[in-house]
Amino acid sequence: MNRLLVGLVFVSSVAQAQSINWTDITADYQLPSGVQLYRGEQSTPLQKLFYVDVDLNNPSVVVRPYISSVPEGKETLAPFLERVGALAGINGGYFGGTTSFSAVVYPGEVRAQNIATVTRPAGVYTVTRAFWGLSTSRKPETTWIYHFGPAVEDIYRYDAPTPNTQTVPAPAPSTAEGSPYDSLLAGIGGGPMLVKAGSLQYTYDEEVFFGSGIEGDVANPRTAVGVTASNHIIMLTADGRQATSTGVTLPDLAAIMISLGCVEAMNLDGGGSTQMAARTSTGYAYVNIPSESRAVPTILAAVYSDSLQGAAVPLFEKIIDTGDSTLCGFTGSWFPSANPGWWGTTPAQLTAVGNGESYARFTPALPREAQYEVYAWWVAASNRSTATPFILLRRSGVDTVRMDQTQNGSRWVNLGTFVFSGDSSEAVIVSNATSTGSYVCADALRFVSFDDVFTGVSTHVSTDPGSYVLEQNYPNPFNLGTTIGFSLPAGPLSGQSGGSATPPTWVRLAVYDILGREIMVLMDERKPPGTYRVTIDATGLSSGVYVYRLRAASFVQARTMLLLK
Numbered sequence: 001m002n003r004l005l006v007g008l009v010f011v012s013s014v015a016q017a018q019s020i021n022w023t024d025i026t027a028d029y030q031l032p033s034g035v036q037l038y039r040g041e042q043s044t045p046l047q048k049l050f051y052v053d054v055d056l057n058n059p060s061v062v063v064r065p066y067i068s069s070v071p072e073g074k075e076t077l078a079p080f081l082e083r084v085g086a087l088a089g090i091n092g093g094y095f096g097g098t099t100s101f102s103a104v105v106y107p108g109e110v111r112a113q114n115i116a117t118v119t120r121p122a123g124v125y126t127v128t129r130a131f132w133g134l135s136t137s138r139k140p141e142t143t144w145i146y147h148f149g150p151a152v153e154d155i156y157r158y159d160a161p162t163p164n165t166q167t168v169p170a171p172a173p174s175t176a177e178g179s180p181y182d183s184l185l186a187g188i189g190g191g192p193m194l195v196k197a198g199s200l201q202y203t204y205d206e207e208v209f210f211g212s213g214i215e216g217d218v219a220n221p222r223t224a225v226g227v228t229a230s231n232h233i234i235m236l237t238a239d240g241r242q243a244t245s246t247g248v249t250l251p252d253l254a255a256i257m258i259s260l261g262c263v264e265a266m267n268l269d270g271g272g273s274t275q276m277a278a279r280t281s282t283g284y285a286y287v288n289i290p291s292e293s294r295a296v297p298t299i300l301a302a303v304y305s306d307s308l309q310g311a312a313v314p315l316f317e318k319i320i321d322t323g324d325s326t327l328c329g330f331t332g333s334w335f336p337s338a339n340p341g342w343w344g345t346t347p348a349q350l351t352a353v354g355n356g357e358s359y360a361r362f363t364p365a366l367p368r369e370a371q372y373e374v375y376a377w378w379v380a381a382s383n384r385s386t387a388t389p390f391i392l393l394r395r396s397g398v399d400t401v402r403m404d405q406t407q408n409g410s411r412w413v414n415l416g417t418f419v420f421s422g423d424s425s426e427a428v429i430v431s432n433a434t435s436t437g438s439y440v441c442a443d444a445l446r447f448v449s450f451d452d453v454f455t456g457v458s459t460h461v462s463t464d465p466g467s468y469v470l471e472q473n474y475p476n477p478f479n480l481g482t483t484i485g486f487s488l489p490a491g492p493l494s495g496q497s498g499g500s501a502t503p504p505t506w507v508r509l510a511v512y513d514i515l516g517r518e519i520m521v522l523m524d525e526r527k528p529p530g531t532y533r534v535t536i537d538a539t540g541l542s543s544g545v546y547v548y549r550l551r552a553a554s555f556v557q558a559r560t561m562l563l564l565k
Contacts (some may be wrong), residue, residue, distance in 0.1 A: 034058030065188035073098025088278035092298030103189030130266035133187035194254035195265040221274035226262030332358025341410030348443035356433035360442035370451035380409025385437035477562035490529035
């Protein structure tokens with residue numbers, strides 16, 4: 001895209017943005033203090049716009065994303081907001097079918113990842129795309145991110161996007177060029193970036209939106225999220241493709257966000273996805289007029305702050321990846337998927353549909369009899385089976401759950417809740433015994449239990465640690481006190497010549513409430529390699545979910561714990 005042209009368009013857009021007439025329409029909706037709603041109108045060109053202003057200085061409200069959990073995998077906005085009990089919201093990032101191509105981060109969990117690569121005539125491009133994030137201290141920002149793995153700790157942020165052009169793909173980003181996205185509480189991906197440091201920073205080419213069907217210089221319905229210098233979130237929609245509103249270009253959208261005081265802003269999915277709805281005295285109503293009633297898998301919503309608390313704390317969790325040869329084995333003809341979005345570091349595996357002669361066997365080796373929620377992760381594609389069988393072999397019987405693998409890819413999908421005994425013969429089998437589609441996919445399984453039989457289970461601590469480990473506190477849940485164990489590795493430092501012994505490492509272990517406020521510092525000093533235990537006195541703390549976080553050298557990990565009084 002011609003950069004000079006963008007600059008000229010932007011000058012014109014600024015003048016247009018300043019002529020929009022904004023009206024406060026908050027009184028038409030049932031919104032609490034800290035959330036306001038505005039309608040904007042302009043006659044030349046004909047435009048209708050709306051924005052929600054959420055004041056994060058008000059501790060009772062916050063903004064967070066959601067990914068749909070209904071069986072269909074996506075919903076229209078107003079019913080979606082009503083189901084999750086939000087105050088107001090807009091549609092989220094990009095998707096295909098029910099698979100989100102834009103990141104969705106919950107507290108402590110990545111529910112979807114930004115798309116990693118795209119193919120254009122010049123080749124395969126690796127992309128760092130825009131992301132709106134909220135820190136544990138309630139500070140919002142938009143930045144560029146890349147996922148180096150499936151966990152929150154694997155997200156790296158960048159001061160600038162990968163410098164792709166329409167004719168030359170840039171090298172893939174490295175961790176050295178970015179920094180870990182520390183203290184990330186929640187967020188959502190989109191793109192391209194529109195505003196940084198209060199000025200236009202339009203990275204359409206760098207984020208590789210050319211050839212995607214997302215036209216930057218054509219007036220269309222648009223959705224955006226921005227951040228002001230005074231810690232407000234602006235969620236905006238611009239109607240388009242209508243006689244009453246022509247829509248806006250992406251440079252137009254940047255100018256509008258700047259005129260509203262945004263120092264940072266990014267684009268979200270637009271076109272038929274553009275929707276805004278809010279709570280009224282009788283239910284939920286659309287604020288804008290969507291160009292079509294499109295169901296979406298992700299949204300960004302204003303909510304009461306307690307809605308951003310983490311999910312219930314699992315007492316047990318185990319993930320088995322296809323790369324774990326001791327717990328996952330393959331029979332028949334399997335090959336790695338070329339599509340991105342697999343869990344962990346090893347690609348998802350595919351096999352042709354058939355009569356059951358090819359299958360992947362996951363052996364969970366669960367520690368004891370309990371109820372377990374079972375989740376599967378796969379890479380979705382149009383050639384996958386719509387009825388892939390997941391066969392759960394348990395001592396008490398056999399269950400077969402069939403899943404549509406053309407949908408809901410690159411996320412944990414719940415297969416159901418089952419009682420496993422812990423018997424070594426128990427397994428979950430992904431079979432090719434299906435006649436729909438061309439391939440079935442096996443990638444990863446996750447077993448989670450909230451069963452109180454795990455309350456008294458303590459994780460074994462190695463006395464000769466070979467890697468960094470932050471253990472789950474014990475007991476958990478706890479009442480008067482609990483103990484946290486962690487290990488610092490012995491042996492040579494990575495990249496250190498001569499095999500010298502590891503010197504003491506600066507260790508910081510702290511406890512935070514669910515809003516990210518630091519409650520206590522348990523350790524902040526240099527420690528030699530070894531295994532440590534730190535006890536927390538809960539006197540004076542209220543019941544609830546807390547987060548404890550260990551930083552040692554480049555290792556950062558956080559876990560949640562539950563205090564019950």
